[in-house]
Amino acid sequence: MSSDICFHVYVENDTCHIGSHYDDEHFDCGKKNCHRTKTRYPDGSVRLRNPNIELMDQDILYHLALGSGSHDLVEMFGDIKFVCMGGTPKRMENFAHFIMKEIGHKIPTGTTLMDISQYSYRYSMFKVGPVLSISHGMGVPSIGILLHEVIKLMYHAKCKDPIFFRIGTSGGVGLEGGTVVISDDAIDGMMNHYYEVPMLGKIVKRPAIFDKRLVRELRALAHPEDPYETVTGTTMCTGDFYEGQGRLDGAFCDYTETDKMEFLQLLKANGVRNIEMEAIPFAALTHHAGIRAADVCVTFLDRLKGDQVNAPKEVLEEWQRRPQQLVARYIKSTCRPKGGFLSTATDL
Ligand SMILES: O=P(O)(O)O[C@H]1O[C@H](CO)[C@@H](O)[C@H]1O
Numbered sequence: 055m056s057s058d059i060c061f062h063v064y065v066e067n068d069t070c071h072i073g074s075h076y077d078d079e080h081f082d083c084g085k086k087n088c089h090r091t092k093t094r095y096p097d098g099s100v101r102l103r104n105p106n107i108e109l110m111d112q113d114i115l116y117h118l119a120l121g122s123g124s125h126d127l128v129e130m131f132g133d134i135k136f137v138c139m140g141g142t143p144k145r146m147e148n149f150a151h152f153i154m155k156e157i158g159h160k161i162p163t164g165t166t167l168m169d170i171s172q173y174s175y176r177y178s179m180f181k182v183g184p185v186l187s188i189s190h191g192m193g194v195p196s197i198g199i200l201l202h203e204v205i206k207l208m209y210h211a212k213c214k215d216p217i218f219f220r221i222g223t224s225g226g227v228g229l230e231g232g233t234v235v236i237s238d239d240a241i242d243g244m245m246n247h248y249y250e251v252p253m254l255g256k257i258v259k260r261p262a263i264f265d266k267r268l269v270r271e272l273r274a275l276a277h278p279e280d281p282y283e284t285v286t287g288t289t290m291c292t293g294d295f296y297e298g299q300g301r302l303d304g305a306f307c308d309y310t311e312t313d314k315m316e317f318l319q320l321l322k323a324n325g326v327r328n329i330e331m332e333a334i335p336f337a338a339l340t341h342h343a344g345i346r347a348a349d350v351c352v353t354f355l356d357r358l359k360g361d362q363v364n365a366p367k368e369v370l371e372e373w374q375r376r377p378q379q380l381v382a383r384y385i386k387s388t389c390r391p392k393g394g395f396l397s398t399a400t401d402l
Pocket residue numbers: 140141142191192193221222223224295330331332
């Protein structure tokens with residue numbers, strides 16, 4: 055590595071290099087190819103890696119029902135420190151209410167939380183002080199579109215060093231239902247560690263990298279007395295729930311149970327702890343934007359034991375709250391004693 059290249063993560067010739075200081079240093083060194091310099095202004099606010107946006111009269115965030123011309127995005131969202139996303143509107147509305155209690159955020163008596171993106175009829179978005187809670191739908195294209203617009207929202211709103219969390223559900227690989235998995239790595243259905251996007255007839259590969267320090271900080275917030283396990287490991291992100299995840303119970307199945315079990319055992323032997331459908335674009339696009347992010351999912355079943363999600367509804371609801379509790383502990387751990395929030399739990 056030449057001396058004018060910094061030790062932060064940087065991308066050169068389509069290859070991602072991770073400097074030895076990546077975990078611990080997030081300052082603006084100004085050196086050539088510094089990922090931090092490319093993605094942040096000196097005050098920590100999000101810098102977009104698309105020069106076209108600042109030349110536009112206004113930017114319409116179509117799927118959020120927001121726009122830089124129609125809304126005062128700095129006034130509405132400038133204080134955001136945490137963006138939490140998960141598949142369903144109901145989970146994210148519940149999380150908004152939960153985090154409101156946890157951080158002691160007050161809204162005027164007689165008022166209720168509003169779905170800011172309700173007229174997009176695509177995603178739901180709730181704001182609770184420094185926390186945005188947004189639904190992302192199912193699968194790679196849905197979360198990909200949302201991430202483009204939320205990252206632009208962070209830029210327009212001049213948010214400083216926001217942290218993104220995905221609060222999800224997944225199938226465990228050798229883990230009981232109800233286990234919480236913090237992803238420290240992501241692979242796609244072909245075991246690639248990158249997000250492949252066809253652009254202008256060519257495949258562009260973006261490395262899918264999670265922030266290792268954030269993973270450690272979250273892991274440290276798991277309580278020994280929690281009545282379930284919290285583990286870290288690789289998450290496989292597939293493009294389908296049935297055949298894409300080796301299930302035998304889809305509308306079609308052209309492989310045998312032996313084929314399925316061999317594949318799942320291979321995943322287990324390679325450190326894969328769970329399977330879901332968003333980790334790759336979530337890791338890759340947040341990393342490309344220089345945004346620290348973590349994917350925290352509960353398992354709904356052990357895929358080594360079956361394919362059907364058959365735990366009772368109330369049990370699934372309780373399990374879904376487990377990743378929310380961990381993320382809430384993180385957010386609370388960044389609260390300053392005199393108000394406001396730090397950018398990281400370990401700055402305390
Ligand atoms: O529970 P959420 O966060 O929606 O995520 C998981 O659930 C969906 C499949 O049932 C996929 O989107 C998968 O990633």
